[in-house]
Amino acid sequence: MEVSSLPISASHRGKLISAGYSSLSSLSSVSPSKLAQDLKISENEVLEILKVVSARKWVDKIENRSHAIMNGAQTAWDILHEEESSICITTSCSDLDEILGGGIRCKEVTEIGGVPGIGKTQLGIQLAVNVQIPADYGGLGGKAIYIDTEGSFMVERASQIAEACAEDMLEYNSLLRKDSQACRVDKPPKAFMDNIFYFRICTYTEQIAVVNYLEKFINEHKDIKIVIIDSITFHFRQEFEDMALRTRLLSGMALKLMKLAKKFNLAVVLLNQVTTKYNEGSFQLTLALGDSWAHASTNRIILYWNGNERYAYIDKSPSMRSASAPYAVTSRGIRNSASNCKRVKLM
């Protein structure tokens, strides 16, 4: 294995190659002091390099495995069982849940975009509240992280939605549990607010820093089950002269969010804005940040107006068909649309 494919700094790499250490095997038996002498760097830096090398040395060793499964891989059969037993986060609108296959899934990055005023932030706040629904009521019982880049998170609205959710849970409790089980003092709205961790971001560097910091934060608060970024576009749309840098930063951020979702088994929801695209002779509304960002999410949902109604359309999903469903934004949060036509339209 080559030294050029090790994740070390460019100057160290250049020095290693010009001193003749171009493969991992040549580094395996050299002493740190000799290496420091050859490369003319400090012993601490040499120890860093050797740590990286030893982490990769197992690659060359031939392990005695009976099956060609490598570290961390899973068979599709195991993944199927995991998927079947995983709980989705409901959006409180049953039509929307139906086209999503149950709700927002954990271990996936879902991108939701729409025109201003369609209800993206409302949906974000609803999800931050719904993730806290306890397991008894079919929810995840987890906490939420809300990263706000536009300043559109309204605490009073969140408290309103939390109250409505608590009332709904009480109603469910009284309807279905007619036995003598004591009506537990369910979550007061304040408990909901305690479990939403809020970050306010003002520049794109802060946004990247927060995404990098999230891993450490989630390690300390293990029951976080959803990360909502509202919106991911705001700081990347203005003042960016170097488009190539923007693409690199965005794809790096996307990979980190994917890794977070998979490693900690949580859902990541990204809220995006829209822009127009000239496509085959007409202008179409499409999500912002370009074509390369389109591949950064597992699922994509576009929210749009159809007459006087709000609709959600699944644009990209590995397992669900393209479909659209109506929803409404009420004083209690996101709910089913009150129109007569309740059929889910398959496109």
Added chain:
Amino acid sequence: MSPLEVLERDYPLIDSSFRMFCASHGIFTVQDFLVHDLYELEAFAERDYAQDKLKQGIAQMVSKIESQRRPWLNGLELLEDSQINKGTLSTGCERIDVLLQGGLREGHVTELVGPSSSGKTQICLKAASNVSRKYSGTVMYFDTGNSFSAKRIAQFLSQPSDPADIEVNKTVQRVMSSIVCHSIFDIFTLLDMLHQLMNNLKSQIGCQVRMLIIDSLSSLIAPILGGGGAHGHSLMLTAGFLLKELAHEHNLSVVVTNHMVAGEAGISKPALGESWKSIPHVRLLLSRYNAINGSCISILKHPYLAAGKTTEFMVR
């Protein structure tokens, strides 16, 4: 630029007196040895007092260099290898198989490029389910965007018959146990995994791997490509060459997916740039035909089929 001292550990003949002899002819590194006139060096060695040792040293250097190079093959051997070892694997979509005259070929690196939601992941999942059902051996799936959907694969496998049937369930279990999925989120981990796969295949541990799918390779390379340094570029090409070596040496079919970026005059072009274009053997362009899950696939590049051939398909 490896200095000759490095070789002394494994080859005791390359000792200090040999190195002094070489140094007297201006040879300090292996590269110097390669460009020097070896006949002249041997002639000088003859006249030296320790001629046997020196000549043995030169012979050992030469044999080590020879052992590093790949063997020569002639066209007939390559043709036989291609006919015996490298068959085609059906993708499960009949129209794509017809377009590619049989399906995905072992020994080829096939690239699926297309805009978002044009069907790339669906083809990968369908091909994975079909190959693991029809042919023995495992399918390795490297997933970079958490889009591996086991539910969808189970759907594909239980399509022709009733899903409640017990026999079908057993088949589904057997087939799905031979699809191995791994989540990869950076290029260095990908290179590690590819090296480990190569080592496993060389030493023939475990069962045979038929197909390797990387969905998507471009999201791993996009964060490091460009930006002044050439390192991202070199990592992309290293990964590409490793994939080609895996495909050819171990008779795998490798499938990678790529996305599109905006090009000149508003027309989209495949990502990863000009130098990536020569790495895959087969490049297929997908585009969304209409919203009813129909897509259009056309050949951008193929070793022996005409480019520009198009067909429409639908993954149900």
